[in-house]
Amino acid sequence: MSVKPLSKGPNEQSGADSLRFDNIMRLSQKGNAKPKQDRTATDNEQWPPIDETRVDAPRDGKIRYQLDGQGVVVERSVNPELYKFLVNLHALNQAPEQKAQVVAAMGDEHAIADRNTEVQEWGDYTQFKWQGNLEDAEVITYVTADGETVTVSKALTPQLFIEVQQIGLSRYTLEQRVADGREVAGPDTYVAEHDIALWGGPEEFGNGVIQFETKDGKKYVVSEHENKAMYDRVAGMWSDHVKGGDSIQKLREKYDLPDLDKLDLLGQSSGEKANKDDKEEMTVVELATKNLLDKYKKLIDDGKVGKDSDIYKLVKAIEAKASMESGHRITPTSRIRVAVTPPGASSTAMVKP
Incomplete structure (x- = not known):
């Protein structure tokens, strides 16, 4: 039968105390260790x-950046690409929500776009994801035709x-x-x-999308x-259309033809x-x-048009608008009455439709 004492003998106790003392000294020296000096990054x-x-x-x-307790100073003149990356990384660190999305994407094993990431061809993108x-998104994730998932950060790239x-x-x-068909x-x-x-025009839908229709009735969007x-062909046609008025006018001036405004019969003076x-x-x-308005007023005065007719409502609306434009104040007093007050007058005239 082997019996081990519950308490240590004198020699064993002394050795344990010595070990404990060495550990304390090492921890003390580690606690008092001076922080590492910053070093300068190479090219x-x-x-x-x-x-x-x-x-x-x-x-x-x-x-300057710090990693694992070591500070590193990067000079723009020595390593411009790393300097630019760190500036962008600093911006990312200042945007907690964007940083969280990027870190989450890394956790999902997405590739994070960097300086070597290139824009893909249109057909190489199969899916886009964003929040x-x-x-307004700050992080966009896309999937390529090869199945690669890449996350792009607004701050980083x-x-x-x-x-x-x-x-x-x-x-x-x-x-x-x-x-829409x-x-x-x-x-x-x-x-x-x-x-x-x-x-159509480039601004109709925006985002680099324009529509057109062919003579055989096909409707396209591109x-x-x-x-x-x-x-570019469709956008050019739109541009020519917009500039067409000026071109026609210049051509008329070249051959001493009258302005287009003078050919507008409805805009000519009636005398x-x-x-x-x-x-x-x-x-x-x-x-x-x-x-036409005089004709409508006569119909109202002759009692040939009732108060519920569209003609009556139109005439009263035009009269009220004219009163307002001439300086009168129009105040709705009920659903069917309008108060018209001339400038400076204290009394109120009631106009009943």
């Missing part, structure tokens, strides 16, 4: 990880983010127009200018990111004035409107 420095690096604000062409509205966001917005806008003009679609009957030649004290004469349209 071939290994880039620090996104999620574990603390970055100070840049100053005087230098930026909230795409216009701002220029790439803008390009990917524009492609995503264009794809989203295109899908909305397809849902239009066909997508793909990369191989070609429609000659003389076969286009109707066309993205500049997918078929730039077709997009009559609304009131004898007026300086300007009424146009043809204004005279025709006055004659």
